[in-house]
Amino acid sequence: MAHLPFSYLFCGESIAARELHRTAARVVVPAGKTIFLEGERADSAFGLSEGTVRLFKPLPSGGRQIVALALPGEFLEMPTVERFRQSAAAIGEVELYRFPRDQLLALIWSSPKLMSLLLDFANRQLELAHDQVVMLGNGSAEVRILLFLAMWRDRIAALKPSQQYLPLPMMRQDIADFLGLRLETLSRALAKLEAKNVIRIVPKGVVLNESDQTAALPHL
Amino acid sequence: MAHLPFSYLFCGESIAARELHRTAARVVVPAGKTIFLEGERADSAFGLSEGTVRLFKPLPSGGRQIVALALPGEFLEMPTVERFRQSAAAIGEVELYRFPRDQLLALIWSSPKLMSLLLDFANRQLELAHDQVVMLGNGSAEVRILLFLAMWRDRIAALKPSQQYLPLPMMRQDIADFLGLRLETLSRALAKLEAKNVIRIVPKGVVLNESDQTAALPHL
DNA sequence: CGGCGTGTTGAAGACTTTCAACGTATGTGG
């Protein structure tokens, strides 16, 4: 893995980034491993620099609901909370930076710039959460998938140039848990969308036929 | 209406509150009236001091999804955004305070205390949004309603002492739009819960039978 | 009293869920 450390992804090239970076410890987490559990004391804050992380909560019905999929440049939880409000697990191998909470908070309080960045981050997360609410409120499995893919495509595009091919590093179960569907339902709906030529399913992702409905969907 | 203006609800008794209050203009909005529309330039920020406001986005299917129900002490939208990300409308008569955006932002930037309060607020909103995601991901109409009522009960309890009786100032359609259900489904599920003695439906709210499932639900 | 917005109930249809079986892929050991 060769790329920018979290601090620079989050702050850009700046003094804040350098200061932030000094308090961080690099950690590599193998695929599938749990990073933290809901309810644990958040003595460390985690910033993601490479890979994808699922953030989830248990459902009353026994399953789990994925409340967010974290991408490089994002904190796995707001650094200001005392306890983690959801669990986090690596999807594929993941690289992250660990910050001692006290040091990070001190840094944030001492830097209006950093605090403002954090506020912006919270704002983006809130927007993502609301987009997910809209997606879940929608009923139809096919529409949910299309909304999810559009959302995912936009987020991925913001990271790399992107081509036709949209990578989906997570398993079907993760997508289902994100969409509030059973995995069989998801699988069937994906097959239907492929039959309609809206998407093409490839090994670890999909190819979107922008000409079709995908483009016609409200761009959130 | 006789109560605390928004600034004091948001900041508590403090210098920040007084400064904030000086830039505000009190506005009373009649029941049902739209306060702002998604996409409009957010030249003003709005703080709610009395009543309930629904915040919603249109659905691809033509309906609408309520992404939040605002209560006194809350901003209707993050003051830092340039454009409103959702529409807002009054449920019942509402009192709010209007802040010119530039003045408010200047104030926020000049006061770490205020910025920290705003970050806390964003955090609470994020938590509420995630709770809603969990609620929507759940499938069953009855469980959704119970989760909604538990959530609402906790939020109301934080404002007034609260009794057995839980007021529901919004219409059925609003609840349905919040829960991602049709209004007929909501109505039927409510009737079922009443038949099971879990709730009792009264004129403008419900009475919860804490002894039953309501208490048994994970407290989010 | 009549009208309209709101809330409830009914019956048929559509969709998702459930439980089960079957494919496919990957990695390890013989």
Place this chain on the structure above:
DNA sequence: CCACATACGTTGAAAGTCTTCAACACGCCG
């Protein structure tokens, strides 16, 4: 190198839930 085990993904059929369209009940106000 092949065989097998295991994890992941797809497909089938029946059952359950929500949705749809319709009719009806209730309450408030002119």
